[in-house]
Amino acid sequence: MTATISTTRTTTHSTGAGADEGTIHLLDVSKVFGREGSVGAYRAVDHLNLDVAPGQMLALLGKTGCGKSTIFNMIAGLTEPTSGVVRVGGRDPFTEFDTFRGRMAIVFQGDRLLPWRTAIQNVELGLEMLDNPPPDRKERARKWLVKLGLGGHEDDYPHALSGGMRQRVSIARAFATDAQILLCDEPFSALDESTAGKLRAEFVRLVKENGKTAVFITHSISEALEIGDRIVVLKRPAMIAYDVSFDRDTPPEVRTLIRERIGKVLAA
Numbered sequence: 001m002t003a004t005i006s007t008t009r010t011t012t013h014s015t016g017a018g019a020d021e022g023t024i025h026l027l028d029v030s031k032v033f034g035r036e037g038s039v040g041a042y043r044a045v046d047h048l049n050l051d052v053a054p055g056q057m058l059a060l061l062g063k064t065g066c067g068k069s070t071i072f073n074m075i076a077g078l079t080e081p082t083s084g085v086v087r088v089g090g091r092d093p094f095t096e097f098d099t100f101r102g103r104m105a106i107v108f109q110g111d112r113l114l115p116w117r118t119a120i121q122n123v124e125l126g127l128e129m130l131d132n133p134p135p136d137r138k139e140r141a142r143k144w145l146v147k148l149g150l151g152g153h154e155d156d157y158p159h160a161l162s163g164g165m166r167q168r169v170s171i172a173r174a175f176a177t178d179a180q181i182l183l184c185d186e187p188f189s190a191l192d193e194s195t196a197g198k199l200r201a202e203f204v205r206l207v208k209e210n211g212k213t214a215v216f217i218t219h220s221i222s223e224a225l226e227i228g229d230r231i232v233v234l235k236r237p238a239m240i241a242y243d244v245s246f247d248r249d250t251p252p253e254v255r256t257l258i259r260e261r262i263g264k265v266l267a268a
């Protein structure tokens, strides 16, 4: 049995410039919207410590409004923390945003495709921004569309594709950049369950095959259990209530216990 169940917060970290590309490190991170102490100020993240190891697949689980997207945006360098330290691969994603081009790929809940570009042109977009030469980027874009089951749809415009197919295009776009880190904010929550289930399985396989570090945000316990090899359960305001790791050898009875525990933590 390899499941480790603990609520300990890890503080071991590496912030040096030589830190592994795939490391994510949050130390004592808080985010307050509005001016601290003023009326209407809201502490969305409260002294959060979180370390994600290279190659880890972390599911961040919590109810709507608990601060998941705020954490996500701080890791992605889109939001500045009010206090504390955020490091990705040893660098500050907010102040050194430009250096992260091609190192982090993001998949949002909506597919965020450009409607005037075909499927393949949407996948190529990320590569154009990385100054990839045209023949090479077309080839890579095509390869990833085929891997995601969209061979033959390269020249379709988004409006001609189903919701599930559009989200596959946005996943292909994320993988095509070869980024070491994948950040996903509820990417499948707008899809019907059978489509979401298929995409989840493909997504896990692709992340593992390509040795990426992934942070996957979800409000669904089942999705967290399917995706993560580690689940961090957040309680409002974005504090860690439960941190559990497991792997494919974890027996079903232990998974059941983990699921029950998560349910209790979320309900408390």
Ligand SMILES: Nc1ncnc2c1ncn2[C@@H]1O[C@H](COP(=O)(O)OP(=O)(O)O)[C@@H](O)[C@H]1O
Pocket (backbone or CB within 6 Å): 033, 034, 042, 044, 062, 063, 064, 065, 066, 067, 068, 069, 070, 071
């Ligand atoms: N830009 C913002 N300004 C003010 N409050 C915000 C802002 N973004 C998020 N919040 C608040 O912070 C809390 C956490 O939001 P969010 O991180 O989006 O939660 P989640 O993704 O878990 O649903 C919510 O109460 C939300 O209203």
Ligand SMILES: [Mg+2]
Pocket (backbone or CB within 6 Å): 068, 069, 070, 185
């Ligand atoms: Mg959110």
